Amino acid sequence: MAGAEDLKLLGMWASPFVLRAKLALSLKGLNYEYVEEDLKNKSELLLKSNPVHNKVPVLIHNGKPVCESTVIVQYIDEAFAGTGLSLLPSDPYERALARFWAAYIDDKLLPSWTKTSRGSTEEERAEGKEQSAVAVENLEGALRECSKGKPFFGGDNPGYVDVILGGLLGWVRASEELYGINPFDPAKTPLLAAWAERFGALEAVDPVIPEVNKLVEVAKMMQAKLAAEAAGASN
Amino acid sequence: MSQPETVKLINAFGSPFGHRAEAALCVKGVPYELILEDLGSKSELLLKHNPVHKFVPVLLHGDRAVAESIVIIEYIDEAFEGPPLLPADPHGRAEARFWAQFIDHKFSRPFWLSFWMEDGPRKEAFVKEAKENLALLEGQIKGRRFFGGDDIGLVDIAAGGLARWVGVFEEVAGVRVMSDEEFPDLCQWAERYVSHESVNKCLPSRGELVALYSSWKEMYMQVAKVKFSS
Numbered sequence: 001m002a003g004a005e006d007l008k009l010l011g012m013w014a015s016p017f018v019l020r021a022k023l024a025l026s027l028k029g030l031n032y033e034y035v036e037e038d039l040k041n042k043s044e045l046l047l048k049s050n051p052v053h054n055k056v057p058v059l060i061h062n063g064k065p066v067c068e069s070t071v072i073v074q075y076i077d078e079a080f081a082g083t084g085l086s087l088l089p090s091d092p093y094e095r096a097l098a099r100f101w102a103a104y105i106d107d108k109l110l111p112s113w114t115k116t117s118r119g120s121t122e123e124e125r126a127e128g129k130e131q132s133a134v135a136v137e138n139l140e141g142a143l144r145e146c147s148k149g150k151p152f153f154g155g156d157n158p159g160y161v162d163v164i165l166g167g168l169l170g171w172v173r174a175s176e177e178l179y180g181i182n183p184f185d186p187a188k189t190p191l192l193a194a195w196a197e198r199f200g201a202l203e204a205v206d207p208v209i210p211e212v213n214k215l216v217e218v219a220k221m222m223q224a225k226l227a228a229e230a231a232g233a234s235n
Numbered sequence: 236m237s238q239p240e241t242v243k244l245i246n247a248f249g250s251p252f253g254h255r256a257e258a259a260l261c262v263k264g265v266p267y268e269l270i271l272e273d274l275g276s277k278s279e280l281l282l283k284h285n286p287v288h289k290f291v292p293v294l295l296h297g298d299r300a301v302a303e304s305i306v307i308i309e310y311i312d313e314a315f316e317g318p319p320l321l322p323a324d325p326h327g328r329a330e331a332r333f334w335a336q337f338i339d340h341k342f343s344r345p346f347w348l349s350f351w352m353e354d355g356p357r358k359e360a361f362v363k364e365a366k367e368n369l370a371l372l373e374g375q376i377k378g379r380r381f382f383g384g385d386d387i388g389l390v391d392i393a394a395g396g397l398a399r400w401v402g403v404f405e406e407v408a409g410v411r412v413m414s415d416e417e418f419p420d421l422c423q424w425a426e427r428y429v430s431h432e433s434v435n436k437c438l439p440s441r442g443e444l445v446a447l448y449s450s451w452k453e454m455y456m457q458v459a460k461v462k463f464s465s
Contacts, residue, residue, distance in 0.1 A: 052337065052371060066329045068336055079325040092313035093299045099306045104287065138287055 007032035008060040010046050012039055013210055014218050017069040018057040020167035024076045026204040027158060028084035070102055073163050087160045094146075101142045101153070102164040109135040110168070117179060132183065139165070140189040147191075151198055158199060166199050173200075174215040240297030242267040245281050247274050247291045249439060249447045251347070251396030255304040256292035256311075257437040258392045263317035264433075305339050308392055320389050334375060334382065335393040341368040342396060350408040351452070351459035358410075365412050372397075373421045380427065391428055395438075398425035403444040407452055 009025065009032050011018035025032055037046055037056050049058045049065035059066045059075065066075045077087040088095050112135050115128025146153045146161060153161035176182050186193035199205055244260065244267050246253035260267050272281055272291055284300035285293045294301040294310065301310045312320040321328045342365075349361035372394065376382060382390035401413045402425075415422040428434055439447075448455075 064326050068333050071329050071332045075325055075329040078328060092310055095313060096301045096306050096310040100303050103303055103306065
């Protein structure tokens with residue numbers, strides 16, 4: 001195809017960070033080649049393209065790699081500025097707000113969820129639960145502030161924060177079956193609960209989110225493995 | 236033509252994170268009013284404008300408040316005229332953001348706190364990890380005047396703490412992390428950074444910082460003890 005950009009995404013199907021890149025590419029209507037990595041046996045290409053972290057996702061555009069999910073999403077938005085939706089707003093202050101909340105999701109929300117589900121002690125998990133409650137409450141406020149009554153963090157259309165948070169949707173959905181918890185409880189965070197439904201149902205989003213039963217299967221396998229290791233370690 | 240809106244920066248003296256915001260304003264050439272917080276007794280202004288984190292720095296531009304030092308640097312770059320802090324091409328911008336994020340994650344509060352840990356294998360592990368991360372930066376700065384190229388950019392400002400504060404912490408805590416034998420290019424970059432006319436204006440002197448952190452040494456050692464215990 002004349003003028004076709006060479007876009008390749010190195011990923012792992014269950015990764016929420018990879019999902020962010022897929023969502024950005026999908027929302028902008030971009031074609032790309034997807035390469036599923038075996039994280040226990042990483043490809044030469046992955047190791048060469050992300051020498052610092054050796055992690056997915058990596059976006060390779062015309063041979064040049066871009067790493068880190070938030071950096072990739074901003075890159076996709078800027079390199080393909082004329083194509084499809086604009087993920088970041090044009091006003092500098094609104095861009096700063098979007099970046100602030102994206103950082104919050106990674107620095108506060110995600111670690112609190114990890115602590116809740118994978119904390120090594122009862123105490124740690126309880127602390128995680130408390131921190132998660134504060135984090136989602138703040139995000140509920142962020143959604144109210146950023147959306148100004150419109151459907152998405154980005155306003156009428158999904159934007160940067162929708163993509164960054166949206167990457168977590170697969171695991172948010174799996175969480176109910178795994179832990180009996182809905183992280184976006186409609187009783188406590190009605191806006192986020194509605195947002196999750198709405199964003200998840202978008203034509204560009206729905207087909208891209210990993211299947212919940214597959215995520216649950218992977219999580220249960222991990223839990224069994226960790227339990228076996230713990231049992232072995234305590235002998 | 237309307238008056239330019241006032242720019243104020245809420246900072247705390249001696250904060251390497253606060254310095255990032257000041258350095259960005261100075262490099263960009265934006266006049267600002269500095270408001271220094273006493274972090275032991277946070278002001279209403281700070282709590283109102285950064286209710287989520289209650290940390291400095293916070294940039295106030297007219298009626299807008301921007302928090303998070305890296306977010307502030309990009310805001311300053313986009314909201315004001317002046318020398319660009321990021322390159323124009325998307326790939327160059329992605330590189331800059333990658334390294335700024337790397338620095339922000341690897342040289343964050345735990346890094347600074349680790350200087351005050353009790354000697355022992357845990358502290359050694361922290362120092363080892365810090366040196367591994369510094370080595371990656373050494374690789375990046377080789378052959379360049381600044382991480383941003385010919386002039387200071389986002390990554391240089393994000394790394395500003397390494398240029399001045401590491402030396403201070405080394406002196407007060409008695410730990411060597413960034414020697415010029417091991418990191419010659421990075422140390423030379425540090426010299427260029429602190430001597431840069433825009434940075435020099437807003438950088439606390441080494442002497443002032445040594446005095447400050449010496450007075451806080453006991454407190455930080457207690458905090459480190461609690462944080463890194465068990």
